Amino acid sequence: MPGPITVVCIWFHKAAPVKELAEYFLRFSPQISVREERALFVEIGKCKKLYSENTFLARTAVILKRTSQEASVAIGQDITDSLCFAKFGKTTVDELPLVALIDFVDPFGRDDVLRKAILKMVSTFSDLGIKTLKDFKKIPVGNLIERYGVVGRFAHQRVSMSDFISWPLWQPEEVISEKKDFASCEFYGELEPILFEMKGQLDRIFSRLYARNKKAMALKVQIQCEKFSTTPKPMRIFNFQFFAPQGSTFGTLKILRERLAKDFEKEPVRSPIQSVQITVLKTVSFTGGQKNVFDNTEEQIEQIHSLHNQLIEMIGKENIYQAELTEDRRPERSWRKVYGTPHLAQQNAPELKGVIPERATYLCRYPIKIEVTAGFVYIKKKRYRILQWHKNIERITGGWFEKPEAEIKNTYDRNYYQVELEDHQKVSIFETPTREFFLHGYYG
Amino acid sequence: MNKAEAIKNLRKLTSPPEALKKDFWSAPQFAPGIAKGSLVELMGNARTEWLLELFRLHQDALIFWCEKESSVNPTAIHQRGIALERIKFINSSAHLQQSLRLALQSGQYPFVVAPTIFEEVRVFQRLQLLAEKSKSTLFFLAKEKFSAAWPISLQMDIHFSTEGINITVARQKHGSQQFQKCPD
Numbered sequence: 001m002p003g004p005i006t007v008v009c010i011w012f013h014k015a016a017p018v019k020e021l022a023e024y025f026l027r028f029s030p031q032i033s034v035r036e037e038r039a040l041f042v043e044i045g046k047c048k049k050l051y052s053e054n055t056f057l058a059r060t061a062v063i064l065k066r067t068s069q070e071a072s073v074a075i076g077q078d079i080t081d082s083l084c085f086a087k088f089g090k091t092t093v094d095e096l097p098l099v100a101l102i103d104f105v106d107p108f109g110r111d112d113v114l115r116k117a118i119l120k121m122v123s124t125f126s127d128l129g130i131k132t133l134k135d136f137k138k139i140p141v142g143n144l145i146e147r148y149g150v151v152g153r154f155a156h157q158r159v160s161m162s163d164f165i166s167w168p169l170w171q172p173e174e175v176i177s178e179k180k181d182f183a184s185c186e187f188y189g190e191l192e193p194i195l196f197e198m199k200g201q202l203d204r205i206f207s208r209l210y211a212r213n214k215k216a217m218a219l220k221v222q223i224q225c226e227k228f229s230t231t232p233k234p235m236r237i238f239n240f241q242f243f244a245p246q247g248s249t250f251g252t253l254k255i256l257r258e259r260l261a262k263d264f265e266k267e268p269v270r271s272p273i274q275s276v277q278i279t280v281l282k283t284v285s286f287t288g289g290q291k292n293v294f295d296n297t298e299e300q301i302e303q304i305h306s307l308h309n310q311l312i313e314m315i316g317k318e319n320i321y322q323a324e325l326t327e328d329r330r331p332e333r334s335w336r337k338v339y340g341t342p343h344l345a346q347q348n349a350p351e352l353k354g355v356i357p358e359r360a361t362y363l364c365r366y367p368i369k370i371e372v373t374a375g376f377v378y379i380k381k382k383r384y385r386i387l388q389w390h391k392n393i394e395r396i397t398g399g400w401f402e403k404p405e406a407e408i409k410n411t412y413d414r415n416y417y418q419v420e421l422e423d424h425q426k427v428s429i430f431e432t433p434t435r436e437f438f439l440h441g442y443y444g
Numbered sequence: 445m446n447k448a449e450a451i452k453n454l455r456k457l458t459s460p461p462e463a464l465k466k467d468f469w470s471a472p473q474f475a476p477g478i479a480k481g482s483l484v485e486l487m488g489n490a491r492t493e494w495l496l497e498l499f500r501l502h503q504d505a506l507i508f509w510c511e512k513e514s515s516v517n518p519t520a521i522h523q524r525g526i527a528l529e530r531i532k533f534i535n536s537s538a539h540l541q542q543s544l545r546l547a548l549q550s551g552q553y554p555f556v557v558a559p560t561i562f563e564e565v566r567v568f569q570r571l572q573l574l575a576e577k578s579k580s581t582l583f584f585l586a587k588e589k590f591s592a593a594w595p596i597s598l599q600m601d602i603h604f605s606t607e608g609i610n611i612t613v614a615r616q617k618h619g620s621q622q623f624q625k626c627p628d
Contacts, residue, residue, distance in 0.1 A: 300552060307550045311534065314542055319535040323518030323528045334519040337533075343506065345529045352523060359520040361492045365513070424604035425489045441517060444490040444604060 006045035008056065009082035010064075012038055012071045023172045024063050028056060033079070033167040035108045039086070041079050041167070079165050080104045080158060093159070094134035098122050101136065104158040105151075108168060117151050133159055178204050179277040191264050194223065194276055195257055201278045202249040202256075209283060215245035218282035221256060228271040236263065243312050243340060244305030245284050251306030258313045304342050325349050329396045330412060331359055331428070331440060357394050357418070360428040360441030367438035370429065377421065377429070379439055388420040396430075416440070466618060469581065472497040473611055474600070479618035481576040483568060483595055485560060487586040488602040490609045492516070495583060496524040499555060506530050508553035510544060512537040512561070541567060548574035548582065560584040560591055568593040590614055 012018065015037040022032050022040055028051070031043035044056055051059075053075055060073055072089065076082030081093055084100040102118050109115075130136055137159055144152030157163040178201035198221070209216060221238040225231050238259055246252045292298065311320050321337035324346045328334055338346075371378040375386055399411035414430040421427060426443035445453075468477030472494065478484060486495060499507060507530050509516065514535050522528050532553070534543050540561060547553050548571065556575075562568060572595035575582045584591070590599045599614040 303550055304552050307546055307552065310546055311543060314546075315534070315536045315539045321533050322531065323521075323533060325519060325522060325528070331517060331519065335517075335528075342532070343529050345527070352519070356523075358523050359517055361496070361517055361520045362515050363517045365515070420604075423489060424606070426604065442489075444488070444493045444602075 004045065004077065005043050006048070006053070006075060006077070007079055007082040008042045008044055008053075008060070008073060008075050009079070009086040010040040010042075010060065010071045010073050011083065011086035012040075012069060014070065016069050016071075019170070019173065021063075021067060021069065022170060024067070025060075026172065028059070031167065032170050033108075034170050035083075038109070039083060039107075041082065043167075044075075078161060079107045079167070081161065083107050093161070094132065094137075096133045098125055098131055098133060098136055100133060101155055101159065104133075105155050107165065114151070117148075118155060121148055121151070121155065175279065176205055176208050176283075177277060177279040178202075179275060181275045182273055191257075191260055194260070194273065195253065197276050198256060198278065199249055199253055201276070202252055205278060205280060206247060206249055206252075209280065210247070212283075213285055213287070214283040215247040215286050216252070216280050216282070217242055217245055217284050218280070219246075219252070219256075220279045220281050221260075222275075222277040222279070223269075224274040224277075225269055226271040226274055231269070231271040233267070234271070236269075238263070239281070240313075241282075243309050243317070244302075244342075245286065246306070246309070247286070247302065248306075251303070251309065254306070255309050255313050258310055301342075308342050325352065329356065329398070330414075331363055334359070357392065357416075360426075360443050362443075363441040364439060367430070367440045370437050370439050372429075372437045377419070377437075377439075384425075385422040386419060387422060387424065390418040390420075393417060467579065469498065469502060472501065473609060476616070478581055479597065480554070480581055481579045482597045482618050483572050483575060483582050483584065484598040484600070485584040485586050485590055485596050486600050486602060487588075487590060488600075490602045490604045491585060491600075493524075493604075494600075494602045494609055494611070495557070495585075496521060496526060499530075500525045502554075503527070503530075505554040506532070506552060507555045507557065508532050508534065508544075508547040510534040510536065510540055510556070510558040512540070512559060537561070541571075544571060544582065545574060548578050548580050551578040551580070554580050556580055556582045558582065558584055560586040562591075562593075565593045565595065568595040571595070572597075 018034045018037055018040050022034050025032055025040065025042050029042050029044055029047055031046075033041045035041075042056075044051075044053065057073060057075075064071055072086045074082050074085035076085055080103065084093075084096050084103050085091060087103060088096055088100055090096050099122055101122055102115055105118050106115050125136065130139070137156075139156075141153065141156045144156050146152075148155070154163075180197050180201065205216070219240045219242075221240070223236040223238075225234045225236070227234045238256075240255060240259070242252075242255070246255075308320065317339055321339050322343070323335045324338045325335055326333060327350050368379065376383050377386060378384075394416040395414070396416065397411075397413040413433050416428060416430045419427050419429050427439055428441040428443070429437055430440050431437050466482075467480040469480060471478045478498070499505070507526075509531050511533070512535070514533070516533075518528055518531075518533075521531065536543055540558060544556060544558055547556050568591070571582055574580075584596070590596075590601075596615065597617040599616075601612040601614055603610045603612075
């Protein structure tokens with residue numbers, strides 16, 4: 001059984017990057033644990049000969065100020081009481097409100113089922129007039145077990161501080177980074193030497209990632225230029241978020257080149273480059289294996305992902321898509337754009353064969369109002385002779401069922417016709433209940 | 445022998461071996477076939493219908509479809525028997541050339557479709573070299589007139605007619621798959 005401990009809890013008022021902040025406290029103690037986004041626990045009892053509690057609290061205040069975080073700090077004999085002191089602003093367990101029982105039982109906020117059961121218990125006892133943990137402690141443990149079983153016994157043990165809580169392991173995240181410092185005036189802001197250096201760095205980074213069975217999802221490139229008066233921004237930082245995990249230099253370098261070339265063209269570098277650094281910000285696991293010499297599907301998929309990443313970098317995510325069919329019968333709504341699924345088949349695609357007539361291959365951006373007279377149509381004031389007006393009508397109507405009682409605005413009621421104009425140009429025309437005609441698409 | 449005859453004889457000598465080197469896509473209503481690794485320009489009111497028919501014949505090939513802005517109707521494509529997951533749609537006008545370049549360089553898209561918005565021969569030449577290297581066929585969809593750029597090896601005017609689809613070949617430089625079958 002471990003000896004007595006002194007735990008400091010830092011409770012953040014808003015969601016905070018607790019894992020990053022925890023690294024600041026490694027200088028005080030190696031025993032650190034975190035509660036996702038909200039709390040940080042540091043054991044300082046074993047370091048009392050190095051610094052006092054007051055010194056620690058003063059240093060914590062400085063760190064919080066530097067990192068612009070708002071938090072309450074409290075010291076307790078265990079994780080549970082220090083957490084509740086910080087969260088509820090009390091100094092003894094007896095003063096704590098009954099709702100603190102939830103944090104006593106589940107200080108790391110990991111077990112939703114248990115929290116729900118304790119919440120129910122808290123609600124029942126509150127109705128019975130038990131408002132604080134002092135009142136709760138007076139309830140005989142036998143009664144708690146009788147009523148709530150193992151949960152009751154567990155809650156009692158935690159409140160009377162007779163339970164040992166193991167600290168979940170927290171370790172600072174491993175940072176994979178490569179940096180090269182250049183001798184003074186080695187070269188100015190040309191792109192090619194930078195890319196040449198980056199290639200080497202990426203090779204090393206991907207080798208390190210491969211050894212860990214990981215691929216990069218985000219990279220940060222920092223280019224440090226010398227501070228000249230003509231260089232207003234000596235440090236250039238580029239963040240790359242990849243659509244698909246990157247595992248090779250070849251594809252990644254193309255993406256980097258695309259962004260850097262654009263930036264260098266927009267803002268030329270006018271002072272010598274001092275250093276180039278690439279840091280991996282985010283990784284994902286992958287199941288590495290020997291290359292399949294009989295099937296190159298995986299390589300093809302990776303190349304398609306790489307191409308997709310480059311296109312996103314160049315023209316934006318919204319301009320690259322696949323199409324998926326929908327159940328909507330309106331031609332403009334009968335499909336939707338799907339981003340980020342390169343060549344994956346649609347699940348449960350609606351069956352259209354024999355259900356709807358053959359649609360026009362091109363749709364107008366908006367339906368164009370047209371005039372229809374005997375034997376002719378006028379599209380944008382230009383007259384076209386009608387060769388054939390097909391008798392089959394496709395009637396598309398709907399929208400009314402969505403808001404049957406509200407004022408109906410979003411309804412549609414269209415009769416679609418296939419019309420063959422001069423030069424055998426087929427078009428798709430629809431008619432509204434008010435006898436207005438619109439050109440909606442054309443064939444071929 | 446006059447100049448025209450000399451050229452004709454030279455063509456006879458050079459065309460079949462050139463054609464032998466090429467692979468061809470079998471194409472609907474166009475027996476010579478479409479050469480892989482070439483630029484093809486299509487015009488007329490049935491060009492897309494014909495193109496979709498070609499894509500339907502070659503179900504395994506992925507398609508890279510570029511437009512200036514979204515106008516093609518994927519529902520119609522699906523109705524013509526083409527699986528939509530084969531197609532990657534790209535909407536871009538300012539970066540169209542770079543997008544095409546990347547797609548051709550990747551070698552993953554045997555069919556690439558784009559509108560004819562380029563005027564410089566140099567651009568076509570660059571795309572033709574990439575297409576040849578990757579064995580992809582780049583289809584340009586022309587609106588009113590064919591481009592005069594020489595790197596385009598096949599230009600077809602495809603129209604609806606009373607009998608169905610009518611094809612007129614305006615330019616054909618890459619030989620045909622018949623040469624492959626019977627070079628003599």
